[in-house]
Amino acid sequence: MAQILAPTSQWQMKVTKSSATASPMTAKMWGSLVLKQNKKGPTRSSTKFRVLATKSEGYTINRLEGLLNLDLTPFTDKIIAEYIWIGGSGIDVRSKSRTISKPVEDPSELPKWNYDGSSTGQAPGEDSEVILYPQAIFKDPFRGGNNILVICDAYTPQGEPIPTNKRARAAEIFKNKKVIDEVPWYGIEQEYTLLQTDVKWPLGWPVGGYPGPQGPYYCGAGADKSFGRDISDAHYKACLYAGINISGTNGEVMPGQWEYQVGPSVGIEAADHIWASRYILERITEQAGVVLTLDPKPIEGDWNGAGCHTNYSTKSMREDGGFEVIKKAILNLSLRHGEHISAYGEGNERRLTGKHETASINTFSWGVANRGCSIRVGRETEKQGKGYLEDRRPASNMDPYIVTSLLAETTLLWEPTLEAEALAAQKLALNV
Template sequence: MTIALNRVEDRISEVVATLKAQGIKQVRFEFSDLHGVSRSKLVPIDAVEGFSRQGLNFYGGMMGLDTGSQIVAETKLHEEMNYRDGVLIPDFDTLMPIPWLDGHARVICDYEWKQGDVMASYPRYVYKRVLQKAAEMGFDVMMGIELEFYLLDGKTRQPVFSGVHCFNTLRNQYVPIIDELLNHLLECGIDLIDHGCEYGPGQMEINYGPAVGMKAADKAFMFKQIVKEVCQRAGYLATFMSRPFSDQTGCGSHVHVCLLDKDSDRNIFLDLDDTNGLSATAKSFIQGILHYGDSIMPLIAPTPNCYRRYLPPTFVSIYRGWGIQDRTGMVRVKASHDENTHIEMRAASSISNPYLSAAATVAAGLLGIQHDMELQPPIEGKGLYGDRNLPQLPQTLDAALTAMGTNTELTELLGEEFVRVFTAVKQAELNRCKAHVTDWEKNEYMEIY
């Protein structure tokens, strides 16, 4: 089943008629919370038109909940707002079937206080702000987001296979759920490129094509939800947690991006007169990411667990460096000397919200262009953890939040209200984390001391 209709007010009746003709009985009105988790309400088909025109009421404080869905008072989105509702406005460009639920479809929604009154802390809106800034500078953003995850047994929460089997053919389709998942992704319109097991036991990576503008982040958001939902229904747990096992590699989210000329669709990053085929704009974009790397860390590594991902064994660097086809830096440059030339920002964790990791990457790059930043020399030498004369990324969420909070340029671009709400939520999570006594502490100290 294919669903492809635009979000246009005078076409809502046509959308609903098409859905009915396709046998759709229920439509999931879906959106991303602050953490990239899907939240939704299910709407019977006969009610879809009314809610599409008026908006579907939904508690307005959702962006003020932490990862445990606990209310964070400091966000000022709860009691201060009298616990008021917002509304969900469906974006029918994102409409897709739910093939494992007969007669169901889903649509990503904009989340507003009321129609036309945007919710500044909504991640999709934050990325929209950044895309608008890019458009003002004459650019469209082409992006693809890779997302690694672990496939675990739903009861034991252990990997479906053990050992390290990077791209081992016998592990790529180790259990039937993998084939089922790939088929459902295709049925949902996710344009798969390749699939294979990753480095860790039970670790997977399924890649799909890039897209321009909001479609790239929407695709990543839906991809994560589809993977988790399909696997859960089959008795498995798919986790995008940054470092679920202390003795195994973490899960990264690699953000591939280039800028296109808005008028010609030409890849702005390509310059065949340059030795590496990189334009001056591309170099400034890369330097922007490196320069603002510490400030964007809370958005690309948003939990305390994320910072365990930068410890061995892993394939991610703690350095704000770059290189041509170099996996040891924050930015890996895919210098193909053709229209496929782009950069890969490798520091993000899979647990990060795709809208926010996209916003952070592009915002930092645009600031680099605005300031005409000169690209620093590439990484030299070997190894991820050697003695390098390069600035390091923050090693804790505390330090990362401090860096973001003092960066006025980034705050202005992302929105002051968003940064305030995001910081309050993350600080509340940190406070809960610090107050928790871990099993390691009990095992280490309780008996001996």
């Protein structure tokens, strides 16, 4: 639920050691994620996430903290690279670490690597090797220093993309000259839900029960309205430190649910940044002892689902006369509604019901400032006669490589027949 208007420069955040000591934890505090800061002394490029834990009856601080927070830069040029890839479900993130001899600035400087695909559901046991190709680099907010997170895609030893590698196809679309010339911008609104560890029930909800009806929770403040703010804030800062183009965050309509926005970003970068941000969120919730879910309808009933609304524009849409270009793009999207829906996330039919700020999954619609439509156009875009559109159909568990590239393909590369175009235009005219 955010408007993203223009790309901004990448932000980096430098956080230093803290001289403060932590208080012992109580037995009910399973874990806490604290970003250590210190205003004294020189700024350093290392960020420290403190992990607190209990030990026997004395509730002492975990002695591993000192080792976890070691700053290696004065002692070695070697760095740790965390290779991250998408697992067999198409939504799970996997990772493993390796030592690199010196700091790097570009993925081309990194070696390819491999993993056991039979253990991730991506290869048979008798031929299990899958090759990782480094594609994007981010600063590591957990290890700090020169250490990095590396977004990879996966290939067979023969160099063919494996079925769950959706990045390879997206890269082909974004390398098309017609797409490049239109400089596609994306602003992606990632919604997610936080669950209690043992019962898998939303954070802040009474176990086996329900909170008060929706209304006070969206962008709310207070112990009875906001659940998980520390996780949202820690994630926000970690993404800024990593170099992810995160542009905002807010509490969502359902209690225990949050949203952050990434973008505007150009082309495939938008999807790389979403995957990196998801990985960081998984790691933060892991340390906080909370479960993250991207299920599009985590709680059945009169509760909002979780989406991944995708704001999209091209150069022609952003220039004078762009509203007509937007209408032509919407027409194309209407003609490929079924194809988009099938690629917009598992379980989306439970979310797109025509209720709770969604359109029906079976019907394509668009409107100005209407959050109950498939495609929403903002009032400012209508007023200025140029701008962007918001595709409200993608589910929270969508693959951003698929959604971003499919939007570009449908609106820039795909041409409908004249008959289909005329029929669709007639139907859409009834929606406005």
